[in-house]
Amino acid sequence: MLTAAEARARILAPLTPTPPETVAISAACGRVTAAPLRARLTQPPCDVSAMDGYALRAAEAVPGARLRVAGEAPAGHPWAGTLAPGEALRIFTGSVIPAGADAVLIQEEATRAGEEVTVDAAVSAGKWIRRAGQDFSAGDEILPAGRRLTPRDIGLLAAANHPWVAVHRRPRVAILATGDEIALPGEPLPAGGIVSSNSQALAALVAACGGEPVVLPIAADTRSALISAASGARGADMLVTTGGASVGDYDLVQSALGESGLVVDFWKIAMRPGKPLIYGRLHEVPLLGLPGNPVAALVCGILFLRPALALLSGLPDPDLPTARAVLGAPLAANDWRADHLRTRLVRDPAGRLVATPFARQDSGMLRGLAAADGLILRAPEAPALPAGAEVEVIRFAELGL
């Protein structure tokens, strides 16, 4: 049986990033750049002042010197002249340094009287001047391809005069929940039925990972219903199914969709929660079949769907970030399946991350998953560990999940 890491590698293997689309810079935050971005101008465009004060010749800025104020140049209103000896120009943060000046005397160190300013402190050449191109020059690569744009990047792109950005299209993920026993929230429940939570939770996960969820209608547990519902995945970058287990885990997804063109890559992995995981291709669409159990579906979504979305989105490293923590309670030895224990994560006074797994790990308990701060990763056959031992964890907050 596959390990979770092998399964992840096989899920990622056939995927490629979505093609680019053009979006306005006002809609680009969180999107992933499809090409490197170059500055379209030089910033600052010329030497400018970093402070409010007076542009002057540093050599003349000796304490007590009095200079004639030749004029004033607010930011955006450059002074056309050339500063003569004995002159200073009233300037402000962002003002262009006039020809003839080589330093700025800040206003806190100047005394103004009418058309004259007295120097209160010496100034060295170049002081308080931002040089042309100090931030970037036209043509500089300012952001690489494959970067998820932050608000800081948006500021940089705007300053470099980009009104539009080429980004990878959001991966479209069709989500198909199956089962005679489930109904959408608020809808009439069949006898012995439960409310369907997987579609909504996975749609939220897809959106939180930068994808565009397409929630298909729930499919009843018949071949024709499943085939018909799955046809709604046309044009999606991935089809995610959950459940289909009323006649044995994944029998229905495999058998019904197999008739309809599904080519299966693998369908079981050695992990908990989530053994029945199927991966294949339905016509041109990669199909990821998750367990029907809501906790297993979400944990598998975090472990497998999130990296798939990262790759489809054009991110260079689709791996799952993990962290180290110390155990807040002892752990029993693990069996042959990799385990993913719901855990609380807190910082101790020394700043270390402490992972205290929940006593109950029932994969039927969504409440425990919602209350957890992360997952402790347990390798197959991992030995028992005492409190204080080091473990590897996934932090939900770090993943934005």
Added chain:
Amino acid sequence: MLTAAEARARILAPLTPTPPETVAISAACGRVTAAPLRARLTQPPCDVSAMDGYALRAAEAVPGARLRVAGEAPAGHPWAGTLAPGEALRIFTGSVIPAGADAVLIQEEATRAGEEVTVDAAVSAGKWIRRAGQDFSAGDEILPAGRRLTPRDIGLLAAANHPWVAVHRRPRVAILATGDEIALPGEPLPAGGIVSSNSQALAALVAACGGEPVVLPIAADTRSALISAASGARGADMLVTTGGASVGDYDLVQSALGESGLVVDFWKIAMRPGKPLIYGRLHEVPLLGLPGNPVAALVCGILFLRPALALLSGLPDPDLPTARAVLGAPLAANDWRADHLRTRLVRDPAGRLVATPFARQDSGMLRGLAAADGLILRAPEAPALPAGAEVEVIRFAELGL
């Protein structure tokens, strides 16, 4: 002059969470709950099987025993009868446990032959049964007020039968950039002008923090232009201005808007980058005036606007999360202003966070801010520190910024 912490406290003091609105569960991820949420049903609704197999009496499940298969109950199709002695019922994950049965024999430990099943391993009473209410019972509080909903929470809410959720309305933040020297990306630039980046960067920051940005047209450096543009903030939860510094930092914002009803709380703080920070109230709208310098505007946005958005959004703890790191390079002593040094943050092989500040901290450099992983917080008059010393840092990734 105020410290950054005092300024943050005064910015937060007059703010209250926005009122609730009703959103569909499909639109609720990332929103903040406005009231505690209770389960509307019991989950599981009755005792159900955790596995595929056979429901039976544990006392009869001795290895070698042969039981008559009385029927089959797929999930969603409960069996109406009562199991008689010597009988078993074929069931699946999620199937209702029939009356008379008290355990589940998993199919891997059963041998089926026609209408008979042979027990291959003993089963204890209660085995593989999920009890009614094991996850939650109708009426249980499953999520508190003031919680930013994760995909896991969405799954829990759906399972508890909530098609709608009451969440705090997204805080509306009007953003007003001022300055004769600035133009929007792609628009004609005035002589000596620069492209306006603050509005776009701050709008992205507001959206990333769960707010709804309203970007007002750029205001020229005249009183009437500023007053007219600021009137666009009517109905906003906060007005954020940037710049207004062409005749001295914030003179224009203070003097022009002062005529128009601005009541100033404070307007300078002892920090870098970002000394000229103004806070007050324009009619009923809190006004946060940020520096025009793009790096200072964004750093102040992270330090002050993010906590304000957290509070307006209804989060219980609007403080900025910080972490500890060790210095990767020595630091010089600080002056009287708190500093926020752009830094790289990496994990060393021992798992410690190492902060190596950029050599150039010029507050004119957006490129450095975009490339940074975080900020090192330096208190006023902080002493010089050697490499390896501990510092407090803000991690941009942790803030989603």
